[in-house]
Amino acid sequence: KQEVTQIPAALSVPEGENLVLNCSFTDSAIYNLQWFRQDPGKGLTSLLLIQSSQREQTSGRLNASLDKSSGRSTLYIAASQPGDSATYLCAVRYGGATNKLIFGTGTLLAVQP
Amino acid sequence: NAGVMQNPRHLVRRRGQEARLRCSPMKGHSHVYWYRQLPEEGLKFMVYLQKENIIDESGMPKERFSAEFPKEGPSILRIQQVVRGDSAAYFCASSPGLAGVTDTQYFGPGTRLTVL
Numbered sequence: 001k002q003e004v005t006q007i008p009a010a011l012s013v014p015e016g017e018n019l020v021l022n023c024s025f026t027d028s029a030i031y032n033l034q035w036f037r038q039d040p041g042k043g044l045t046s047l048l049l050i051q052s053s054q055r056e057q058t059s060g061r062l063n064a065s066l067d068k069s070s071g072r073s074t075l076y077i078a079a080s081q082p083g084d085s086a087t088y089l090c091a092v093r094y095g096g097a098t099n100k101l102i103f104g105t106g107t108l109l110a111v112q113p
Numbered sequence: 114n115a116g117v118m119q120n121p122r123h124l125v126r127r128r129g130q131e132a133r134l135r136c137s138p139m140k141g142h143s144h145v146y147w148y149r150q151l152p153e154e155g156l157k158f159m160v161y162l163q164k165e166n167i168i169d170e171s172g173m174p175k176e177r178f179s180a181e182f183p184k185e186g187p188s189i190l191r192i193q194q195v196v197r198g199d200s201a202a203y204f205c206a207s208s209p210g211l212a213g214v215t216d217t218q219y220f221g222p223g224t225r226l227t228v229l
Contacts, residue, residue, distance in 0.1 A: 043222040098169040099216060100158040
């Protein structure tokens with residue numbers, strides 16, 4: 001069964017800290033992996049997408065890595081800000097005819113000013 | 114270029130009524146996906162459609178739920194005879210359907226369904 005797990009479920013850090021969010025997946029035959037941000041009561045904003053052939057992607061203060069062999073991805077946020085407070089979702093797309101994404105349950109991040 | 118649009122944003126129904134959720138994909142996108150987010154749970158895939166075709170409905174409940182994406186107009190997710198357990202946020206995503214390259218899904222703001 002293809003499952004995606006995220007730890008921790010919740011994280012609270014003081015402003016300015018660097019932090020790492022973790023995502024693991026059970027089947028390494030992925031097509032790509034995507035990190036999203038979800039604000040309360042809002043939709044999803046795509047942050048980074050890593051293809052299966054890539055090791056990492058960077059955008060501003062965000063860096064996502066992918067290790068297919070171990071079934072893991074991390075999202076690194078540098079110099080966290082209160083505006084980073086949100087739920088971060090990891091989603092995996094597997095190969096095959098379907099394009100569906102399998103989501104983790106998310107990490108709720110609170111950055112304290 | 115407007116993003117994925119969903120309406121209504123909030124929908125309240127009484128048990129036994131029908132709910133119709135609409136999704137207009139981004140301009141130029143021919144693929145639509147529906148996901149459901151139950152309270153305190155992650156997003157779960159429901160159905161994947163292309164124009165006039167259902168490609169993958171493996172996540173759809175067997176009864177009361179149906180989806181369509183007609184040649185003209187928005188995609189519709191229809192829930193008949195709603196029950197309280199249908200209360201959730203329903204998200205639509207669209208993608209351009211480009212073969213052989215990253216076919217990124219762009220998400221709409223969601224419709225929050227409350228069943229009384």
